[in-house]
Amino acid sequence: MSSFSHRRHVAAVLSAAVLTVSMGACAPTPTAESVSSKSGVKAAAAERKTVNDVIEAGDISKYCGGSPVKIGVSLPQGPVNWSVEALALVKKEAAKCPNIEVLSTFADGDPQKAVSNINSLLSRGVKAIIAEPVSGEAELPVYRKAVKAGVPVVTFVAESGGTNGVDVTDHVGPDFDLVVAKWFEWLDAHVGSGKLVYLGGVPGAPITRLWFNAVKKQLETRPQYELVEPNPIDTDWDSGKRKTAMAALLAKHGRIDIVMDEANQSDRGTLDAYLEAGLKLPAIAGVAESNAMGCFWQENQWDWTSTGGTQALAVVALRKALAAANGIEDPEASRIVLPLTVETPGGSNPQCDQSMPGDSDPSVPLTKDERKAAFS
Template sequence: MSSMLKRTTIPLAAVSALLLVACGSGSGTGQAASGGSAGAVAVGREGVQADIQDVAKFCGTKPIKVALADGFGGNSWRKTTRALFEAEAKKCSNITSVLYTDAQADPQKAIADINGLVAQGVNVIVSFADAGEALLPTVQAASAAGVKFVSIVACPGGTPGEDYVDCVSENVDTYGYGLANWTIKKMGGKGKLVMTGGQAGNPYSAAVYKGVKRAAAENPGITILNQQMGDVPVDTSWEPGKTKQVMAGLITKFGQIDGVVADYGGGSVGGIEAFLESGRRLPVWSANDSNQFACLYHENKDRQPTFQIATMSSRNWVVVPALHKGLAAYNGITNDEPSTYNLDIIEDSTDQAKQPKCEKSLPNDAILSSGLSVAQLQALFKQ
């Protein structure tokens, strides 16, 4: 993402197991089985963003140190998520320290970062577990030391509610299925479809791709180009520059591409630029929301009638209930907020009630569904 997420390389079979089995879901949510619990914290419940509660319920009174241990911090999605985490933590007067680490997409540094936070006496760690299962022994050791560890978006393997407090995410499989289903319908049920993801082997993109394949399997007129390239998401590192390079290569290799599903809208802007520079018509495109993604739609829609877009929330806000769960676990306070959040399409260029939102007062990388206000986003991107 100047753009979104990142992870370590894990074999694809292990990736699917990591998100959809090791995290214990029989319903394809990527979370623990519904109705489980980790002490006072419910684990594995499904819900929607409106189910998130007030942090005041979970602050407690004891002095608490909290940290966001990021697997990768070098893009706008991570920067926005960090800002949300810090803003939420400031609402608890008894939180004495709010720390942040950036593993820079290095699994060994991620391990060292978590160990360092434990050594500093941090009580609650929220983490984007980019390195996936490679982090599990470290997470288990942190939990054994009394640290309340909550992952967001991708689980570090193991069992939420036992090896750590919980794993908070959107329903990854239905996210991929929902975006692909919309895209395929707008393609007329036929043509060439490609899915772009983050770093090779990351568990998040692999789980999204599983949903994309499920939608494509229902439409025999669809050719998934990824199946000619190792049957994995295309590696864009969630960065616009690399996405542009990769998409230019795909255009050269395959000619016209009719549909794109991306698991990062901010990175997709580079892919759109590649199409424009190639002179090829822009395809149907779905992703999570990003200001520039919407703005590019409005800039090109009149000249590119095949260019239709849809988005689901970029769901930076999952970091908020993750912090709540960590605080509740540390304080022994009941928390029944969902672990898995079902997302709907929030922007649809073919629906007058859901037109893509382009906010000219904000930078390209701003995410309007993030949970930060326009004023907060303006302040954040001035830093």
């Protein structure tokens, strides 16, 4: 993989809410108690101050068991940076249990391949599966099949649309509303108003819709921000496609002040469109920084906030799946308010290390050697 490629899935990712007095009435920041699970039961969201806090919130040794066990990992894209790092974190956590073997698959963005991968993992005798859905709807029947066969399935980041305890065992995800509230708090403090656009991933991606819906909630009481397009702009999380899309948006709307998305690693293309148009760079709020973007920021220094740690949610999913496979209850929170790992202005500048792969996410708690090994 090219060290400075800019394509990536997400799955994921994050940002803010609260007006200054000069801007008028502000939207109330949602509380953990206001967030409901798909079953309609109030679900508390746990706030983590750092990405490492996500990793250390649980103790996998309680769930290891004594017999050899295979755990399946189904990833939606890859091997690309986000999936590679999520898998590296899962393997690092699983290594704390000497009896665990991790089997991994990548779906390359194809829902049918994701279904085939799950069936393959089941045929290989896994006792539990963690998965980030590609589309959700397509994978739901195979998740249900696994659960009925006694194989726990815990999804993470993107939601499947299924019911916990029936279609899937559990779901571990960011609290989209609370994370996006953080983006708007930062925008209110450092930008204040302007035109805004949301850049999404592949057409119909559930993760894009989840983030975008949270953004729209915050915009309901913020007339000073103008959403110039009513829906996310499909870019396949690809830097080149993002540049093309952004150039067309700038030609249509003129300079857009704020860009939001769930894949900041791909925003080099976004920024290149502004630079080629001779326009001041936008403020960016979203998810998933990268080393390459951090190095590019050092040369250009646009306003930027980014949520980190979505990869670490796979570790929480692993603990929950292993606990379920061993008939043990895991009390760890399933909905997590992830931290902002970039706030500039705000005191947290993005990181740049020329010795590391450009695709790597500096917010992920891996050592240099672990990161290099994951990308080799």
